[in-house]
Amino acid sequence: MSYLDNPILDTDSYKASHWLQYPPGTDATFFYVESRGGTYESTVFFGLQAVLKSRLGRPVTHADVDAARDFFAAHGEPFNDPGWRRIVDVHGGRLPVRIRAVPEGSVVPTHQALVTIESTDPAAAWLPSYLETLLLRLWYPVTVSTISWQARRTILQYLEKTSDDPAGQIAFKLHDFGARGVSSAESAGLGGMAHLVNFMGTDTVSGVLAARVFYGEPMAGYSIPAAEHSTITSWGREHEVDAYRNMLKRFAKPGGLVAVVSDSYDIYHAITEHWGKTLREEVIASGATLIVRPDSGEPVEVVHRCLSLLNDAFGSTANSKGFRVLNHVRVIQGDGVNPESIRAILERITGAGYSADNLAFGMGGALLQKLTRDTQKFALKCSAARIDGAWRDVWKDPVTDQGKISKRGRMTLVRHREYGSYRTVALPDDAVSLAPADLEPGWEEAMVTVWENGELVRDWTFAEVRERAAAGR
Template sequence: MTTHSTAYLDNPVLDTDSYKASHWLQYPPGTDATFFYVESRGGTYESTVFFGLQAILKSQLGRIVTHAHVDEARDFFAAHGEPFNEDGWRRIVDVHGGRLPVRIRAVPEGHVVPTHQALVTIESTDPEAYWLPSYLETLLLRLWYPVTVSTISWQARRTILHYLEKTSDDTAGQIPFKLHDFGARGVSSAESAGLGGMAHLVNFMGTDTVSGVLAARAFYGEPMAGYSIPAAEHSTITSWGREHEVDAYRNMLRRFAKPGSLVAVVSDSYDIYHAIGEHWGKTLRDDVIASGATVVIRPDSGDPVEVVHRCVSLLNDAFGSTVNAKGYRVLNHVRVIQGDGVNPGSIRAILERLSAAGYSADNLAFGMGGALLQKLTRDTQKFALKCSAARIDGEWRDVWKDPVTDQGKMSKRGRMTLVRHREYGSYRTVALPDGAVSLPADQLEHGWEEAMVTVWENGELLSDWSFADVRQRAASGR
């Protein structure tokens, strides 16, 4: 039997776009250094949660280049129709031991940074490898994906927090498990599930994306970043047959409902309103109460706003509720999780309808799949990596573009860093003096501090953030 794997992707020299192979010949004569930066040029949200660079550095940029890699790349590009900088790559192997001579500075992960600010800078550290930062664009700009997922998740958290603060007595206890990641099957690859699932876990602790939990362990040292509960799917309910639907639900209680536990049961296989009103609300009502568990009913079809409201109302009729200190009803013994049609807009609409009807956000959790991990692109937050400076004949020159047809694509110029105001948490991208890696203390305005640190230099990871660090920064919102 032939076993196929991703070994064909293991050559770091080939982890680029085809046209990059010719770019070392295109810079002006006398170029011996280049400086690039990454930013979100706007997009759906006005701020982004910076996350995922560390995973990319550890898994991709840390790969050691060998002469065998160079041989393969030389042969590939010769057949592919592109020139190839064989001497440049041989030098990286012979002089640098296969480690890439670049310096990468970035915002500590988890910070929430407004758009139009530099998030990452990349510069060459070997005059003979001035072309390398551009060559790495393809690999490094994939950072857009975990940043955008984490941003969407964080924005959803803001919305849910708003309604919890309005309607709940236990905002801090409720928020970690209010948005559950259902997205693993809807993404393009296992790697996407890992990066995206991990990015969601920056903001929440509920997930069914195993890859995301494993990624947080591998790249951020977090032993268990997310949690799940036993839950039914349609096959485990419908295999009992429609006439034995109530027996399928009874089996879920028998198997999983213990004092203090949670169990989720999809209940819309046939008629969710009948399932709640008759099966859960009458036949199994006493069993639910006696179990000591919280049973979470999952609708999975229909208009989310209307269906959730009606399900909560029917559960209130059957199990009753308690009015909390803020005057909102909290269901007894049961909850609802909505995992169909969930996106940032529907989350707000559902919670607005529930709160207007007098129900606390405690009653509801969300599951989000494609809209969390897949329904996004690099243009969602308009991510770009651009050259802003080049050293030519010993002098640094500003490099930028300013297309008359799209002012939104005008790029920044010069070597730069990011500064942050200690008190207000605001950010500014500012120029660096020639030759300086960071902004000297005497050039920082009062109240401002460097917001970037060197995370990678010449093949070595210099900053290794824990997942707890990242979560704390994101939760602070600045």
């Protein structure tokens, strides 16, 4: 047993003392998760299933309790040894909580309950709070998926304006370059997988594997052969064209794609002389599509100029919407890419008459790392406690920050069948969900039970998640 795999120790230190802090007679608590606003007005809910499977997928054992007891004794915190022993002895180590959530892939406005967590054993009312640390980490895949989804909306807007096949183009228009820029392999897996909810292009292997392990998707993303600076510059500047020719010989196949970083020295010289003259006929004869990658400079200006030079060298064809589509070549911009620069680049090139078909993006740190829990202001809060047999609303209302007012009472989320709008509404005392008679006409429950007493009871497939996110519902 590893300390790092012990679910009892996957918490904040002060949580170990909280079982002694609730009022006497407390035998149930109810918590919820929401985005309290932030950069975007809606979030794409994703990743809870992965968090549950990875962190709570095995029962707690007496060995786990022993290790946690000894750790907290040395660490300076009291430890609920009897409470954890009871979970092992009475529940077989399976945690007595119920977790309900919106279906993964749902696009839900901020300020709505996305998840609820409640205790199911009167002797373990303290447990939902104890789990806050590991459960709230779902903010990360939700936020990555949201950023990626918003980028998809932007790119699709320009494709619909300038492309003959927007639906066929969108899946590979934003490639995940973020694996090396994240804080851990776990982040690469969760974040890389979250991006794949919206796109199918990635170089983050961990994300593809995470989708396989946690959502049963055999192959969630794809990549292509591509050069990096070391594989180009190792030939020497005087043999730059030979490095490019080698890429064509090795990887350029009819109908295939090959990406070559071309700015190790002078991107404009590489396009006009090497690609546009020396290798032009070889590119055309290969039957492949060459993807030129600039990797420095001011993105809006560089992309526009690269497209113009490639148009001069290879020509273009006007599509049915009157926009130019380059022959034989494309561009991928992977430097300085973020939601704002994506829009600025697309506005520039489409304004110059080039279809968005000509361009793909690679996004790294801005996709998987340049975000925090406050990007969408995620919080997990207690909203109700049952004390001496009666439910009591619980909430915070700090005078210094009205944005941190929390919700009160037991709650669920409902959705309007026709309009797709959401509302967080109260639950009757001790009810798990709303009965049909409790729902207003046109409204339906938007939450389902996904986890109960240590068991995953709803296992979403990646295809279901993708379909839901693409529909924006």
